[in-house]
Amino acid sequence: MTADDSHDDIPVQRAAPRIGHRGSGDPQVAIDTPVVFDLEDVAVYYGAFRAVRGVAMKVLKNQITALIGPSGCGKTTLLRAFNRMHDVIPGARVTGKLQYHGIDLYGPQVSATEVRRRIGMVFQKPNPFPKSIYDNVAFGPRVNGTKNKIELDAIVEKSLRAAALWDEVKDRLGSSALGMSGGQQQRLCIARTIAVEPEVVLMDEPCSALDPIATARIEELMRELKSRFTIVIVTHNMQQAARVSDRTAFFTAELDSANDRRTGILVEYDVTQKIFSNPSDERTENYITGRFG
Amino acid sequence: MTTVASDLHAKPSWRSARSAIMTGLMVAAVGAVALPLVAVLWAVIERGASVAFASFPDFFTSEIPVISRRAGPGMGPAIVGTFLVTGGATLLSVPLGILGAIYLNEYGGTRKLARAVRFMATVMTGVPSIVMGLFIYIMWTMRFGYSAFGGALALAALMLPVVIGSTEQMLRLVPSHLREASYALGATKSRTIIAIVLPAAAPGIVSGCLLAVARAAGETAPLLFAVGAATAYNPSLFDEANTSLSLQIFGNATSSFAAAQDRAWGAAFTLVLLTFLVTFIARVVTARFSRMR
Ligand SMILES: Nc1ncnc2c1ncn2[C@@H]1O[C@H](COP(=O)(O)OP(=O)(O)OP(=O)(O)O)[C@@H](O)[C@H]1O
Numbered sequence: 394m395t396a397d398d399s400h401d402d403i404p405v406q407r408a409a410p411r412i413g414h415r416g417s418g419d420p421q422v423a424i425d426t427p428v429v430f431d432l433e434d435v436a437v438y439y440g441a442f443r444a445v446r447g448v449a450m451k452v453l454k455n456q457i458t459a460l461i462g463p464s465g466c467g468k469t470t471l472l473r474a475f476n477r478m479h480d481v482i483p484g485a486r487v488t489g490k491l492q493y494h495g496i497d498l499y500g501p502q503v504s505a506t507e508v509r510r511r512i513g514m515v516f517q518k519p520n521p522f523p524k525s526i527y528d529n530v531a532f533g534p535r536v537n538g539t540k541n542k543i544e545l546d547a548i549v550e551k552s553l554r555a556a557a558l559w560d561e562v563k564d565r566l567g568s569s570a571l572g573m574s575g576g577q578q579q580r581l582c583i584a585r586t587i588a589v590e591p592e593v594v595l596m597d598e599p600c601s602a603l604d605p606i607a608t609a610r611i612e613e614l615m616r617e618l619k620s621r622f623t624i625v626i627v628t629h630n631m632q633q634a635a636r637v638s639d640r641t642a643f644f645t646a647e648l649d650s651a652n653d654r655r656t657g658i659l660v661e662y663d664v665t666q667k668i669f670s671n672p673s674d675e676r677t678e679n680y681i682t683g684r685f686g
Numbered sequence: 687m688t689t690v691a692s693d694l695h696a697k698p699s700w701r702s703a704r705s706a707i708m709t710g711l712m713v714a715a716v717g718a719v720a721l722p723l724v725a726v727l728w729a730v731i732e733r734g735a736s737v738a739f740a741s742f743p744d745f746f747t748s749e750i751p752v753i754s755r756r757a758g759p760g761m762g763p764a765i766v767g768t769f770l771v772t773g774g775a776t777l778l779s780v781p782l783g784i785l786g787a788i789y790l791n792e793y794g795g796t797r798k799l800a801r802a803v804r805f806m807a808t809v810m811t812g813v814p815s816i817v818m819g820l821f822i823y824i825m826w827t828m829r830f831g832y833s834a835f836g837g838a839l840a841l842a843a844l845m846l847p848v849v850i851g852s853t854e855q856m857l858r859l860v861p862s863h864l865r866e867a868s869y870a871l872g873a874t875k876s877r878t879i880i881a882i883v884l885p886a887a888a889p890g891i892v893s894g895c896l897l898a899v900a901r902a903a904g905e906t907a908p909l910l911f912a913v914g915a916a917t918a919y920n921p922s923l924f925d926e927a928n929t930s931l932s933l934q935i936f937g938n939a940t941s942s943f944a945a946a947q948d949r950a951w952g953a954a955f956t957l958v959l960l961t962f963l964v965t966f967i968a969r970v971v972t973a974r975f976s977r978m979r
């Protein structure tokens with residue numbers, strides 16, 4: 394399968410429904426911005442434990458969507474539902490409606506590998522393979538059938554350039570990725586992810602292990618990548634969410650009367666500016682102003 | 687400043703005394719463990735090297751004297767036989783054991799079949815080697831006669847559970863974030879196992895297999911029934927009686943003739959040397975293949 398025909402079997406839903414938050418008005422978003430993910434009443438379970446429930450939101454194409462909220466409210470859990478990473482955890486399951494361009498991601502015909510090829514993921518902890526820098530970036534394209542050395546070289550260079558890493562590593566592509574700094578490793582993981590030309594890049598706290606300079610670099614990178622990819626990012630850093638994202642979803646954990654355990658819920662989802670200047674929910678306001686209990 | 691600095695100086699206390707005692711005990715324990723090892727090596731080298739290297743390379747190339755009371759070399763046929771028997775056993779057990787371990791760790795999980803296989807492997811580890819030799823004698827040798835292959839079968843049966851156990855352990859140690867990174871790039875499970883999990887676990891797997899091979903190379907009891915007692919070169923794996931270094935050590939060391947006992951020491955030295963060489967080569971090769979760690 395080549396990059397050109399890869400999106401054929403998932404029709405792009407052009408005429409997206411209006412997404413403004415309860416008539417909040419949405420000046421930044423044109424009415425016809427395509428919806429990439431459409432969630433309704435999504436819940437994720439680990440065995441009998443319901444980690445998040447009742448999530449309804451729409452993720453828009455070529456936007457950066459930030460997921461924020463206190464620790465343990467299920468941000469990672471929800472993020473992993475977007476590219477079926479829960480399939481590899483025994484006992485984990487996703488319920489509700491989770492559509493990707495109008496297709497049920499968890500439908501019986503849908504292959505998790507195909508899903509993950511289109512929806513890439515950058516993890517919280519940099520996790521390069523114990524291979525050379527080159528082989529790390531080339532892994533995804535190779536898995537997807539690119540064997541031609543010249544083609545691979547081109548992809549590797551392009552991806553490393555896009556991740557603002559090329560100049561630092563171009564002379565040592567053959568050396569181990571584990572010999573890089575944490576920030577370089579994380580940018581390598583980003584390069585590795587975009588090397589397969591996904592449509593969506595999911596990022597789980599990509600800067601949590603990085604210093605402010607490396608963080609600024611990755612934020613800049615995200616803004617650049619936005620024109621080519623749709624980005625969903627989990628972050629604990631509210632300034633970061635405010636700086637880079639177009640829309641922000643605030644989650645919190647509440648006691649679930651069903652089983653007496655804390656379950657994550659989506660409190661508010663809106664344009665980032667609105668969330669940080671004039672949130673409609675008191676819990677959001679308390680959290681972003683640091684009054685969270 | 688001086689007061690602060692002097693506060694940092696260690697004060698003589700019960701804590702540092704205890705530390706010294708513990709360190710001393712640890713050194714003593716290491717010594718106690720190393721002592722027998724060094725003693726064995728020393729005895730073998732002291733008494734064996736002179737025999738093995740007298741009129742080099744006769745000892746390694748000449749046939750075994752038919753009349754054991756006669757002095758002189760050599761052990762050539764036993765070296766060839768050891769390679770045939772141990773090599774055959776390795777070819778039988780290592781691929782099978784690694785595949786079995788992959789099934790157990792990656793696919794089987796807690797399924798009934800996996801649990802049954804794991805249980806059988808554990809039981810097989812406990813079977814005394816002479817019982818395994820007897821089993822092969824009944825199942826194979828009584829039908830097809832003495833051969834190196836019969837010995838290889840017996841050794842393979844002994845090695846298999848060791849290879850399965852150590853390989854499964856090594857696969858389990860491969861961090862899950864590496865697998866997840868691979869899945870997130872759209873790799874299938876089999877691709878992930880071949881391209882990520884096995885290379886990451888390779889050095890450990892090789893160590894485990896080498897240990898199994900080295901142990902098998904020194905096994906005598908299971909070969910007594912299966913291999914026979916040749917004194918001439920027999921390069922065939924399947925036909926006619928063969929011999930091995932371990933069998934020659936056993937046979938010659940229990941002889942009452944000094945010449946035979948000397949040959950036993952020479953054979954012991956040769957076996958240690960071969961084991962060392964094989965281990966060394968295998969290590970170098972794996973280091974080359976997994977330099978990217
Ligand atoms: N593999 C798992 N098995 C069982 N429970 C899990 C698993 N992973 C997460 N959980 C639980 O699900 C809940 C949500 O976890 P999650 O990791 O999604 O939180 P988070 O919002 O990402 O938190 P953080 O900000 O600390 O990363 C927590 O109560 C956690 O204990």
Ligand SMILES: [Mg+2]
Nearest residue numbers: 468469470597
């Ligand atoms: Mg998390």
